[in-house]
Each structure stands twice: as structure tokens, then as C-alpha cells.
Amino acid sequence: MRTSEELIKLVEENINEFYFEDSFKETHGAEEVDSEGGYEGEGEYCHKVILFKEENIFIKIQASYYSYEGVELDYAEVYEVEPREVVVTQYFKKDGK
DSSP: OOOHHHHHHHHHHTHHHHHHOHHHHHHTTEEEEEEEOOSTTSOSEEEEEEEETTTTEEEEEEEEEETTTEEEEEEEEEEEEOOOOOOOOOOOOOTTO
């Protein structure tokens, strides 16, 4: 089994492939489990979380998106994360008012 440090290094060395190519992730026993941003109109922040299934280790790639360049991975941060359940309160218009 690979350690989180080994997986972080693997992702850093192949960051474009892990960010953009699902087939590349699959060949390394990984799948994308979360993503945000990376498209026009969604702001500068973007990320992907990759689960390495055999190790049950989650690695996050945090990057930036710019309309004139697309996703910028040169200064991306790559680190281990863990899932946590959170409660979110939202407010909605009351019916009949």
C-alpha cells in the first residue's frame, strides 16, 4: 500500500493528468469524488478531491481559474484531506407570504 506522502508526490508529478483525465486516475486506482469551480463565471478558486480507493486516502488539488488561461496548476497546492459531515442551515421564503 502507498502512503499519503507517496500519493501526494505521484499527484504532484502528474498533476495535469490527475486534474483533467479520468482514465489516468482509473489506471492509478483513483476516482474524483468532489470538485468545485474551474469554469467561466465560477470565480478564481477551483479544486478536485481524488480518492485512492485501495488506500482509502483522499488527496485535494487546490488551484486557480483565470478566464484567459483556464485552470492554472503551476502553483496548485496538493495535500491530504479527510471527509467530515457538516450541518448547513439555509433560509427559505415562507409559504403564503
